[in-house]
Amino acid sequence: MWDASLEGQLSLLAEAARPVGRSGDTWTDRARRRLPEHLSALRGTKLYGNPDRYRRCVNDVNRLLARKGRGAGVSITLADYQDSRLSPLRSEDLLRAAREHESNPFVSVLAGRMEALVEEHAPDAVGVSLNYLSQALSAFAMIGLARDRFPRMVTVLGGGLVTSWLRQTGGRNPFTGLIDHCVAGPGEGFLLGLAGLSAGDEGFVRPDYGGFPAEGYLSPGAVLPYSASSGCHWRRCTFCPERAEGQRCRPVPEDQVQSDLRALVSHARPSLIHFLDSTMSPRLLEHLARRPPGAPWYGFTRVSSRLGExxxxxxxRDSGCVMLKLGIESGDQGVLDALEKGIRVDEASRALGALKEAGIGTYVYLLFGTPPEDADAAGRTLAFTAQHAGLIDYLNLAVFNLPAASEEAGRLKIRPFYEGDLSLYADFEHPSGWGRREVRGFLDRKFRRHPAVAPIMRRQPPFFTSNHAPFLLNFC
Ligand code: SF4
Incomplete structure (x- = not known):
């Protein structure tokens, strides 16, 4: 196992900080000088007690990455990678990223390391896990490098993003000629099969993070990622790819959750557990409340009446819950009902109050521009947010994307719009004219500037967002 993302970022940063004379920009020179200090501060706890210093430190580190990207003609941040010539939503552009891998700045710093790893382990196959769109162009560049240097090695591509693509293509591999196998969903069985071994009873395999450099990540201590389920137990929200893709929910049996966490926590001694579930089920929350996992934890869940108790x-909180990410989406009951969100505004209000009182931080997700929403309904979401501002620690505001495979896409007027053959979303004509432009204008001019909301927006941890929020909260 090799975390090429982490190593790529750290290597680019080390190159960016190398003394090659003055950059001509005071801020960049300062960021260069302070890089070692910044990286060690991000890996310690003290920095998170000083939000202004934290922000300066993250922005300095990002400045160096961005500068490195500019030198190579691409845009790199701590959370994104963009190349104005190539789109990660077009299979032909991804294949081109693989062919022209030498122009990718990550490849230039990782090629030697990949060769050393292949020499050391002599693998028959290389598997690449691709979860975010921001990783796609660089992941393909790395695959192109592997193909070029080790043409006989079998290539396998999996991960969350690939799973969504394959659901859209009906399982067809869009990258034949470059990638031998694309795998949807959990890939353990497939990889065992490739190695000539039986996949067994299709049970869940306990993750093993032993091969990763826990001390290298930009967080105070190790953050243990754990999925207690795949899919979503609710799976009804009309706007959600979970429903559109029809993924079955598979919870890990509770006994296994407990034994996995016990083993992982005693081995890794994490400072935080991150539950990766699309939404942590009420059963899982009950289980954790009864049987604490042994380290502070956070994750995504739905509002329920239980959270109001x-x-x-x-x-x-006693079980270690430091923060919950809550998809409240709207402060308008009609919108919530039409989206089949299955929650009530008054329930959300009670949950925010009870969580605050218990000392659990909240990261609230709101969604604007959905088909049932109009300007008045969005105004009610603003009123709800302002009214509960003292109970909300962080906010994530999203503009609705229509999943191309959703039932709703069949009911709406779709606009001819070509983003790429791998795009998971479609553009549509909003039934009440509440389109993306209007929504963005509302968010920029009204929502974010509201005196009760603006301080919450300013708290947002740059680039790391919810990943660092629990650490910042710990000091509040
Ligand atoms: S609860 Fe969350 S993950 Fe589940 S269907 Fe709704 S939006 Fe999707």
Whole structure:
């Protein structure tokens, strides 16, 4: 196992900080000088107690990455990678990224390391896990490098993004000629099969993070990622790819969750557990409240009546819950009902109050521009947010993307619009004229500037967003 993302970023940063004379820009020179200090501060706890210093430190580190990217004609941040000539939504552009891998700045710093790893382990196959669009162009460049240097090595591509693509193509590999196998969903069985071994009973395999450099990540201590389920137990929200893709929910049995976490926590001694579930089920929350996992934890969940109960929230807090990410989406009941979100505005209000009282931080996700929303409904979401501003620690504001495979796409007027053959979303004509432009104008001119909302927006951790929020909260 090799975390090429981490190593690529750290290598680019090290190159960017190398003394090659003055850059001509005071801020960049300062960021260069301070890089070692910044990286070690991000890996310690003290920095998170000083939000202004934290922000300066993250922005300095990002400045160096961005400068490195500019030198190579691409845009790199701590959270994104963009190349104005290539789109990660077009299979032909991804294949081109593989062919022209030498122009990718990550490849230039990782090629030697890949060769050393292949020499050391002599693998028959290389598997690449691709989860985010921001990783796609560089992942393909790395695959292109592997193909070029080791043409006989079998290539396998999997991960969350690839799973969504394959659901869209009906399982067809869009990258034949470059990639031998694209795998949807959990890939353990496939990889065992490739090695000539039986996949067994299709049970969940306990993750093993032993091969990763826990001390290298930009966080205070190791953050342990763990999925207690795949898919979503609710799977009804009309706007959600979980419903559109029809993925079955498979919870890991509770006994296994417990034994996995016990083993992983005692081995890795994490400072935080990150539950990766699309939404942590009420059953899982009950289980964790009864049987704490042994380290502080956070994750995504739906609002439920249980979260409005003070005793239950206190039990969650005692079990180590430091923050919950909540998809409230709208402060308008009609919109929530039409989206089949299955929550009530008054329930969300009670949950925010009980969580605050118990000392659990909240990262609230709101969604604007959905088909049932109009300007008045969005105004009610603003009123709800302002009214609960004292109970909300962080906000994530999203503009609705229509999943191309959703039932709703069949009911709406779709606009001819070509983003790429791998795009998971479609453009549509909003039934009440509440389109993306209007929504963006509302968010920029009204929502973000509201005196009760603006301080929450300013708290948002740059680039790392919810990944660093629990650490910042710990000091509040
Ligand atoms: S609860 Fe969340 S993950 Fe589940 S369907 Fe709704 S939006 Fe999707």
């Amino acid at each position: 003070g005793d239950f929230c206190r039990a969650l």
